[in-house]
């Protein structure tokens with residue numbers, strides 16, 4: 001429907017390369033559609049033709065950013081493009097292009113069939129419709145939950161997912177993976193819609209909720225996220241490339257047991273060098289893990305340093321594993 005609306009005869013489904021299982025399902029569904037005359041040339045005698053292809057990325061987070069995705073589709077390294085021009089005018093192969101998440105597009109048939117008023121009965125005035133919540137972490141029943149926006153709270157979602165899987169209290173949640181501001185349990189009464197989440201200083205974003213119980217040390221968690229972003233930084237701009245590098249160095253220092261209270265301020269300084277200075281949102285995403293674990297769980301940092309939680313055999317083993325991993329990668 002989307003392709004028809006914009007008069008396009010070619011659509012791509014861009015899938016992260018690791019997702020080979022869903023990829024097989026997608027390819028089977030497309031083959032079925034071709035076999036039944038729903039894709040290909042002259043669809044149902046209308047004169048309209050459409051091809052849909054599944055394209056597998058090579059496992060880079062940045063290729064979810066729409067212009068990096070276009071670069072990758074065109075066979076170049078996945079790095080964001082300067083905007084404007086925007087993809088709507090100059091997109092794939094310099095043609096006008098619509099880029100949406102498949103979840104967004106999956107809502108369209110229901111709206112076309114039943115009308116906008118019908119769709120709006122779900123959700124709130126400003127956050128209308130339904131959303132898929134992917135729940136993982138310390139919950140009994142991880143999975144995808146489709147809910148109307150604004151009706152349920154974070155606590156309701158946690159309860160739907162069976163509550164804590166470890167029997168320990170849930171301490172916090174990341175509502176949109178590691179790119180989002182962490183939410184402490186005290187705010188779990190907030191409703192699951194865009195405005196309410198903004199009201200507690202976070203976002204709804206991709207709705208990939210990662211719940212963490214009280215065994216999770218936020219210094220450890222923040223380091224894991226920074227390490228991820230350092231690895232995923234595409235390297236195009238300095239604040240993100242160098243900032244995530246320096247941030248990881250600081251967190252490694254904390255984890256190795258050599259951190260000082262001054263390092264907490266230094267983390268804030270590194271953050272300041274990244275925020276608002278990056279070419280694309282990934283750099284900003286990287287700072288969330290530092291900014292918001294520090295905002296809500298600063299005591300974890302202080303305890304980590306004063307009670308010498310770093311430098312344990314477990315953390316040393318983790319650092320050694322990571323270093324080894326990076327060397328192996330560099331060699332590769």
Ligand SMILES: Cc1cc2nc3c(=O)[nH]c(=O)nc-3n(C[C@H](O)[C@H](O)[C@H](O)COP(=O)(O)O)c2cc1C
Pocket residue numbers: 061062063064065066067099100101102104105280281282
């Ligand atoms: C670093 C980065 C990663 C992203 N990853 C994804 C992704 O995996 N999937 C996705 O649909 N959008 C992702 N986005 C958002 C897309 O750029 C784009 O805004 C979105 O796909 C638009 O579709 P929607 O309006 O239907 O959500 C990402 C954005 C950034 C900056």
Ligand code: SF4
Pocket residue numbers: 062080232233234235236237238240241278279280281282283284
């Ligand atoms: S912010 Fe990071 S991911 Fe985005 S362009 Fe700059 S280096 Fe690349």
